Amino acid sequence: MAAHSNTENLNTPLIDFSLKGTDGRSYSPADFKDKDILIIIFMCNHCPYVKAVTHRFVEFQKKFEDRNVRLIGINSNDAETYPEDSFENMKLYADEYEMNFPYLYDETQETARKYGAVCTPDIYVYDKDRVLRYRGRLDDNWKDESSIKAKDLEKATELLLEGKEIDFDQIPSMGCSIKWKS
Secondary structure, eight states: OOOOOTTTTTTTOOOOOOEEEEOOOOEGGGGGGTTEEEEEEEEEEOOHHHHHHHHHHHHHHHGGGGTTEEEEEOOSSSSTOOGGSHHHHHHHHHHTTTTTTOOOOOTTSHHHHHHOOOSSSSEEEETOOOBBBEOOOOSOOSGGGGGGGHHHHHHHHHHHTOOOOOOOOHHHHEEOOOOOOO
C-alpha cells in the first residue's frame, strides 16, 4: 500500500545530521552551505516508486548543477528486514543509476524520524536560508515518464531560485512507507 508525504512541517528550519555516503565520506548540511537550494530525498533501493524515478533525479541534478542546487539522497530503511537496502547494496544502486548526488545511509533511522519522513521518495526542498519551502511530489506521473504534464519539483525549484514564493498546491509525494526497525 502506498504512503504519502505531508506538508505539516513547511516553513521549518533544516535539521542537522551527519551520515555516511556511498562514497565513504560523511556528509552534513553544512557541506552544502554554498548552495542556494538544498533538496533532501528520503529514498531506498528496493521501492518500485523510487526505482521508477531515480534516473529523473539524476537528470534533475544535471539540469540544476550549474544553478547552485544540490540533491542529497538518504536511505533510512531497516536493512535487516529489507537486505536490498543495505549499505553495500546502496553502493551498487548508486553505481547502477550513475547517481550524481550523495546517497547517505541513515542506519539508526534517527534522521528520518527527526524529519518526519513517511515514504520513499519523500522530498524536502530548502531555500538559501535553509527553511523548508516544498515537500511534495517530483512530478505527476511516476509510472510513465512520457505522460508527465506537471514537473512540480522543477517548478518549485525555479520559483525559489527566482526569489519567489511557491504559488501552487503542493501535492504529496507517494511511495512505499519507510521500513522502520521494530
